[in-house]
Amino acid sequence: MRPRKQALSHVRLWLSVICLAIAFLGLSMGSFANAKGYQKVVWVPVDQQIEQGLGSFLKRAFTQAESEGADLIILHINTPGGEVGAADAIGQLIRQSPIHVVAYIDNQAFSAGTYIALNANEIVMTPGSSIGAATPIDMAGNAADVKIISGWSTKMAEAASLNNRDEMVARAMVEIDTEYPGLKEKGSVLSLGADRAKELGYADQVVANKTELFTYLGVQPDSMQTIEPTIGERVARVVTSPVVMSLLLIIGLLGIVIELFAPGFGVAGTISLCAFGLYFFGHYVAGFANWLHIGLFVLGILLMILEIFLPGGIVGAIGFIGIVTGLIMAAYDTKQGLASLGIAVLVTAIVTFLLIKKYGFKTLFNKFILGEVQRNEAGYVAPKDQRDLLGQVGIALTPLRPAGVVRIDGSRIDAVSVGGFITAGTSVMVVQVEGTRVVVQENEAKE
Incomplete structure (x- = not known):
């Protein structure tokens, strides 16, 4: 009987050891599961207005992060919104990236900024920050056309579904004329604070500051790289x-x-x-x-x-x-x-009309006709009265295209041809004189 009791004791002992080992392994696995384990982290600012230039910068940042072997990109989003076209392209960039992307919101991510955040793998917010109010507006600041709102609402819903977020919440952020019970009334759009966003699944975590963000992600701040936009x-x-x-x-x-x-x-x-x-x-x-x-x-x-x-x-x-x-x-x-x-x-045409009305069309016309301005200090003195040149014959010293220089009675005269091109050396006749403007035509009777 005694050997049998000893055998049972050994079995109980081994079972206890195995149970402890399993429990320890489970705890270890749990701790490893909680640790994100990111090796290369890149911090990228997404601030001010969302526009095409931001999309160009983010494309470079994502390409650089991927080439340097980054496995985590933190987008620091703080924007009132911007162009939906630019946001759409940025959202596609985020979705297609093989790198895990976290949207960190410590102030605001409205309108187009909300769409960018929804395309990220995770959204982390701080108390006091907001997300939502994503109705597209036109240049006048009014709500966009119904078709545009409908299309944008669908895009927002699709982005929300990427990480199993409630699509109705995304639509409530866009559609003004639709009531969403429990979310918003008709005539308004939905925006969420950090706690409410977490409650609805639109924030994966709420942290007090960047330090808590790094702790949540298991990131060492010293190893993080920041990619800033260049001056250009x-x-x-x-x-x-x-x-x-x-x-x-x-x-x-x-x-x-x-x-x-x-x-x-x-x-x-x-x-x-x-x-x-x-x-x-x-x-x-x-x-x-x-x-x-x-x-x-x-x-x-x-x-x-x-x-x-x-x-x-x-x-x-x-x-x-x-x-x-x-x-x-x-x-x-x-x-x-x-x-x-x-x-x-349109603006230029209006200003041109006002200038012509004030200074006259002739000022503009003469600017086109004459290639240079004659000044006294340059040695040129225009005759006060050149009407005596009318009917006189001379030689074109330069090509007239239509402006040029002719010689009449040994004097160099600035002249303009009647519409056509006159080659240098051609005999010309003065057919019109208006102040300092001398108009000539080719002389059929050669000198």
């Missing part, structure tokens, strides 16, 4: 805003018009070149413009200048098409490029 990318973020795009085009076109009313090349022309240069620089850095677009614009400007010396209008028309094509193709979206250019042309 910051400029691109501003320039690619639809409002700034339109403003730059208005300044550029107005500068050209004002320059036509002023002698020489001055401040207006310089500002115009700077505006167009900034437009192309921002879109080039953002990845929307290339050298082809810039080349088309520069070629168009050169052809427009050449039109001053060549009659017919064909060269000028081609130049105008080149300018318009370059500006529109450089924009991130053709429709937006057309809209911004249309606004700029």
